[in-house]
Amino acid sequence: MAPRALWRRSSVRRAAQGWVFIGPVVLGVLAFNILPMLPTVYASFTYWDGLHPMEWIGLANYQRALGGADPNFKTGVVNTLLYMVGRVPFAMLTGLALALIVNERLRGITFVRALFYLPVVSSVVAVGVVWKWIFNWQYGLLNAILDVVNITGPRWLSDQNWAKVAVVIVAVWHVMGYNMVLFLAGLQGIPPALEEAAEIDGANAWQRLIHVKLPLLTPTVFFVAIMSVIASFQVFNLIYVMTAGGPGTATYVYVYHMWQEGFNLHKFGYGAALAWMLFVVIAIVTWFQWKMSDRWVFYK
Numbered sequence: 001m002a003p004r005a006l007w008r009r010s011s012v013r014r015a016a017q018g019w020v021f022i023g024p025v026v027l028g029v030l031a032f033n034i035l036p037m038l039p040t041v042y043a044s045f046t047y048w049d050g051l052h053p054m055e056w057i058g059l060a061n062y063q064r065a066l067g068g069a070d071p072n073f074k075t076g077v078v079n080t081l082l083y084m085v086g087r088v089p090f091a092m093l094t095g096l097a098l099a100l101i102v103n104e105r106l107r108g109i110t111f112v113r114a115l116f117y118l119p120v121v122s123s124v125v126a127v128g129v130v131w132k133w134i135f136n137w138q139y140g141l142l143n144a145i146l147d148v149v150n151i152t153g154p155r156w157l158s159d160q161n162w163a164k165v166a167v168v169i170v171a172v173w174h175v176m177g178y179n180m181v182l183f184l185a186g187l188q189g190i191p192p193a194l195e196e197a198a199e200i201d202g203a204n205a206w207q208r209l210i211h212v213k214l215p216l217l218t219p220t221v222f223f224v225a226i227m228s229v230i231a232s233f234q235v236f237n238l239i240y241v242m243t244a245g246g247p248g249t250a251t252y253v254y255v256y257h258m259w260q261e262g263f264n265l266h267k268f269g270y271g272a273a274l275a276w277m278l279f280v281v282i283a284i285v286t287w288f289q290w291k292m293s294d295r296w297v298f299y300k
């Protein structure tokens with residue numbers, strides 16, 4: 001087919017117009033995200049301290065992590081899973097609750113939505129610094145408030161159990177506005193006629209939420225769940241600022257361990273291996289979530 005005749009086809013023109021818009025983004029992702037990752041594949045099979053030439057060691061880095069030679073590897077995995085179990089459901093429930101609140105047509109509701117969304121656009125480092133002061137067991141705001149009602153606050157960031165709780169609280173607070181916006185968009189996409197019909201049939205607010213809103217929100221729930229799980233696996237900034245993996249190894253998560261090995265101990269080859277193992281795990285978990293979505297996500 002001649003080029004001019006091919007161009008006259010509407011499908012080809014639409015595809016070309018689409019690539020004009022997404023082309024810069026695709027090129028940017030390839031140049032700044034994909035291509036820089038490729039050398040780390042080779043690096044993960046080497047011993048490299050960043051100063052001397054890479055030394056090929058085969059699967060030794062992976063064997064060290066998975067074979068138990070690195071005790072902090074297991075600690076990082078366990079703490080990351082605990083963080084994910086605490087963060088994902090509470091962040092999703094909080095976001096949904098806020099979306100239900102701000103979905104009402106009330107005076108000043110736009111300002112309330114912006115207020116809830118404010119933590120999302122705040123720097124994670126700044127958030128961590130402020131909350132580190134709030135959780136200070138001697139001079140912090142939270143324990144001062146508890147003291148007013150004669151409750152002795154715990155040593156939040158100095159106690160191994162409470163430090164985990166504190167980090168999850170901050171993570172949920174920081175992301176709840178983002179989840180709220182996503183759930184709010186889903187709620188506003190529900191046809192009002194469906195809720196009106198359920199109300200006419202005698203369904204109360206709770207029944208309308210369970211039997212009308214939630215089934216139609218499943219695509220949003222699916223998306224939020226995927227993004228929340230990925231973000232939980234990748235948590236680092238908040239841990240670095242608030243606890244530095246402590247006290248002890250209570251909040252020593254996987255990515256913090258990866259950073260510690262790669263940049264503090266200059267084991268860049270081992271750090272690359274840890275990074276690629278994390279990439280594979282995230283890909284598998286995301287694929288599993290996608291396959292399971294056919295059973296509970298409804299798009300119509």
